[in-house]
Every structure is written in C-alpha cells, then in structure tokens.
Amino acid sequence: MSTHTDRLHDREFVRTFFTTPTAVEGEDDSAKMLQSAAQLSGMEAPDVWVPDNEDATAPSMRDEGVENMIDVISEHGADFPGEIHPRVVWHRESPTTRYQGFQQILELADPENGAIDHLDGFVIPEVGDIDDWKKADEFLTIVENEYDLEEGSLAMSVIVESGEAELAMGDLREEMGKPSNNLERLFMLVDGEVDYTKDMRAITPTGELPPWPELRHNTSRGASAAGLIAVDGPYDDIRDVEGYHERMTDNQSKGMLGIWSLTPGQVVEANKSPLPPKNGSWQLEVNDRTIELDEEDGRHVYSGDEVELEETGEDQYTLRVGGDELELDGEELSQELLDMTSYIPSLDDIVDSMEEFEAAKEAGKGAIAMERSGTLVIDGVEVEISNDRMWDEATYQAAQTPITLFQDVYENRPDQHEDLEELYGEDLVERAMVVG
Structure with a gap:
C-alpha cells in the first residue's frame, strides 16, 4: 500500500x-x-x-x-x-x-x-x-x-x-x-x-x-x-x-x-513567478529594504541615495549607509558589501551548479566549493565581491525544487514549450530537463 x-x-x-x-x-x-x-x-x-x-x-x-x-x-x-x-x-x-x-x-x-x-x-x-x-x-x-x-x-x-x-x-x-x-x-x-x-x-x-x-x-x-x-x-x-x-x-x-x-x-x-529567472541578479539590503541592482555591461549598479561610497586614497574608502560612516580598506569594503548583498540565481546558474556537483559526485567527491562573484558599482566606484558556498548532497537536493518544478511544467504543459524556449533558449531548456 x-x-x-x-x-x-x-x-x-x-x-x-x-x-x-x-x-x-x-x-x-x-x-x-x-x-x-x-x-x-x-x-x-x-x-x-x-x-x-x-x-x-x-x-x-x-x-x-x-x-x-x-x-x-x-x-x-x-x-x-x-x-x-x-x-x-x-x-x-x-x-x-x-x-x-x-x-x-x-x-x-x-x-x-x-x-x-x-x-x-x-x-x-x-x-x-x-x-x-x-x-x-x-x-x-x-x-x-x-x-x-x-x-x-x-x-x-x-x-x-x-x-x-x-x-x-x-x-x-x-x-x-x-x-x-x-x-x-x-x-x-x-x-x-x-x-x-x-x-x-x-x-x-x-x-x-x-x-x-x-x-x-x-x-x-x-x-x-x-x-x-x-x-x-x-x-x-x-x-x-x-x-x-x-x-x-x-x-x-x-x-x-x-x-x-x-x-x-x-x-x-x-x-x-515560481520559475527561476532568465538572468541572475544581485540585491542590496539597506535599512530593512531590498533593492535590486541594475545590470550594465556585466556590472551591478546601485543608483539610490541611501548608500554612498567614496574612494579617499590608495586602497582607502568611505562607505556611508544611512547615518553610519565607515573608513575601510579594499578587502574590508568587499566584505562589508558582501554582507549587505544577496544573489538571485538564474535557471542557468542552478543548472550549472547542479551539473558541476553531479560531475564531482561521479568522481567520488561528497562536497565541493562553488564560487560566486560580481562587480558592484556605487557612486562610480567599482568593487569586486566573491564568496564560496559549500555544496553537499543536502544543498543539491534543495536546489532540485525549482528544477523539478520546471520539469513538471515542461512535461505537463506542452502548450508552454514555445514560451519557455523563447525565455530561456532551447539549449538551456534541454539541459534543465535532464539535470537532477
């Protein structure tokens, strides 16, 4: 039963x-x-x-x-x-x-x-x-x-x-x-x-x-x-x-x-809404607000006035957030902005990560580090941020939910195939249907 x-x-x-x-x-x-x-x-x-x-x-x-x-x-x-x-x-x-x-x-x-x-x-x-x-x-x-x-x-x-x-x-x-x-x-x-x-x-x-x-x-x-x-x-x-x-x-x-x-x-x-986005995007968390950054030529640009950034010398910066002002070097600035940001992965990002983990698992590895990086621009100042996230079997299983949803939609809604292929591209759709 x-x-x-x-x-x-x-x-x-x-x-x-x-x-x-x-x-x-x-x-x-x-x-x-x-x-x-x-x-x-x-x-x-x-x-x-x-x-x-x-x-x-x-x-x-x-x-x-x-x-x-x-x-x-x-x-x-x-x-x-x-x-x-x-x-x-x-x-x-x-x-x-x-x-x-x-x-x-x-x-x-x-x-x-x-x-x-x-x-x-x-x-x-x-x-x-x-x-x-x-x-x-x-x-x-x-x-x-x-x-x-x-x-x-x-x-x-x-x-x-x-x-x-x-x-x-x-x-x-x-x-x-x-x-x-x-x-x-x-x-x-x-x-x-x-x-x-x-x-x-x-x-x-x-x-x-x-x-x-x-x-x-x-x-x-x-x-x-x-x-x-x-x-x-x-x-x-x-x-x-x-x-x-x-x-x-x-x-x-x-x-x-x-x-x-x-x-x-x-x-x-x-x-x-529940489908993964076509493009990944970075968000900035400021005063309990989430602000999506604009992408321009592969860079992620903040255009608001709640965060200010000024380069004050060689590898020296002043970061102002609300009423707070911080004097930071380049490494400290990268870490501070990394703590303030979050990333929304695209369908391509999710498929890439799952494929990489599947290949690592096939080679006998139980966990691997995945790097995520980006270039943020605030007041014209460019800052590179990056972090490593450990992927293990639990992480892989959690990532499967949006992929399983995508596969369920594709299998049960052939009338939406054209829309999905137009949104993501045929190659990515094919990869998403076999991963996992």
Whole structure:
C-alpha cells in the first residue's frame, strides 16, 4: 500500500488556480466567461481551471451553470491544456447544501453528458472537520461506482475556510490510506481567506483581510505532510501586480508555490513567478529594504541615495549607509558589501551548479566549493565581491525544487514549450530537463 506522503496525481506542482463563473446573469450567453476561459492557452492558461458553481455564480443561476459546464467542457475540454476541477456547492453545517453538491457532481460526471472524459476532479468548499471531508470523499466514491469509474479516479480538492478545516489538516496523515475511506484522492489544499476571516470573527481597523501567514504556513505544512499541493487564496486587488508578486514570493518561501488567479493577467504572472529567472541578479539590503541592482555591461549598479561610497586614497574608502560612516580598506569594503548583498540565481546558474556537483559526485567527491562573484558599482566606484558556498548532497537536493518544478511544467504543459524556449533558449531548456 502506498503511504500518505506519496503523490498520486500527475501534477507535482500547481502554480495557478483560476476560477470562472459558470453562469452570468443578464447576458445573452450566460456561459460566455466559461467559453472564453476554456480556450486559453500558453502562459494565459492555468495549471488548474476551476469552473466555479459556488461563490462566483449566483444561487439562482447554478442549475444553468451545471448545464453550461457540461456544454463548454464537452466541446473544449479535450483541447484545454491544464486540468479541469469544477467547484460545486458544499457546507459543513448544511446537509441540504451537501446534497445539492452531490447532485451537481452526479450530473457533471454522467458519461451520457460528455464532460466526464475531460474532468480531473472536483473542488469542495466550506469543509469542516475530517468527518466532513470523508462525506465528500464518500459522495465521490458513490458517483464513481454509479458510472463504473475507477475508485479514486476523481481527484478531490478542498478549500480551507474555517478553523475546523485548518485543524483537520493535522488529521490527514492518520486518516489517509485507511480502508474505510478514499481520501488518497485528495489533490490540493486551497486557502480561502475571506470566509476564514468571517469564521474566525477577525477584525482589522481598515476592514481589509488580515494576511493570515499562519494559515498559509499550516496549509503548506499539511500539504507537505500528506503528499498534496498547497494553493493560496485570491488576491483581490487585480491591478496591484507588485503586491501580487510580493504575496507569491512570501508564499514560495513557505513552500506554497500555487496561488488563486482571478484574471488571465494574474494567471500569466502566477505561471511565471515560481520559475527561476532568465538572468541572475544581485540585491542590496539597506535599512530593512531590498533593492535590486541594475545590470550594465556585466556590472551591478546601485543608483539610490541611501548608500554612498567614496574612494579617499590608495586602497582607502568611505562607505556611508544611512547615518553610519565607515573608513575601510579594499578587502574590508568587499566584505562589508558582501554582507549587505544577496544573489538571485538564474535557471542557468542552478543548472550549472547542479551539473558541476553531479560531475564531482561521479568522481567520488561528497562536497565541493562553488564560487560566486560580481562587480558592484556605487557612486562610480567599482568593487569586486566573491564568496564560496559549500555544496553537499543536502544543498543539491534543495536546489532540485525549482528544477523539478520546471520539469513538471515542461512535461505537463506542452502548450508552454514555445514560451519557455523563447525565455530561456532551447539549449538551456534541454539541459534543465535532464539535470537532477
């Protein structure tokens, strides 16, 4: 029997979780948003498309929404490049709502309706304790048996929108794999911070959502422990691209590499965000701020006014940072700036380092030193900085995560091959697909 930490689905990573209303009131064609989303491709197409028959669709339109999903998915599902996981209605405290969700799943999964061949699973919102998760799982098992589908073939993802659901994530390791359930069908754990805020009865002075870093950490931890995929909730300010990037960067440091996307524009940003950059870059840490340096002819230039550097004599310099002033020789200056800088490696950097370590390991070495160097320019003064980083097996394994993500994307999203080769070059893409 496989253990709870085994990944049982084709995708190891989900960068983008894109929801679309299933029926829009007041339109000649209530399915027009579904039609548009179903035909997205390349970087505009999400890893997981979620036709949303819950919050995004008015209650009075949900029956029509099921019909629209069947029509659109039957027509376009075979060509959609990502996975398709409709969100149905559900609520931990409402048997009536749970029954309605069951009926929606039955209709969508009916082979005579033509959509099931293109569906990968279902998203269940508003779950409660682990017993509630088991109810949804049992409904899916009933549907599979009703239509002679393989048990466990329909993936189940849940949206964590309550304290109960957050605590339930801690029960998964014990519950998954028991013969009394099919919870191994679980695929994604998705945060729903809006309803979670309501459930927690939280208040902020501005009325905006709290950031809930604890929830995002707990969801990432729960997903890691159970072999699942963690996805953050929606970022409502769709014009705030910088804020969206900051949220994704914070998430990625927690191991949460996926995020909800509300528009095709957000899908593009979220599809690209976890991928290693094309070019490496140096950053300067100044007064708790991170400033990316501009690259000019292979040099990395600081153009702000919070750091000043003056050459005062032969191998003598004055460095001013905020209100502090330091008199340093060249070696001391290099070390001081090295302490203030960090480097973001490119895909090429990561592949190079992994290839070098693999060659060293083949030659019988357990650890090697990797040098990283650069030329910084501050107020026209050039300073060489460099350091050595020891690479051992643990370092190598940690470096594999962005490469494994890249390989997962390339294998599962052939519609993005052209974009990736245009961004990185064919040679680097080929090397990245075999390293590791």
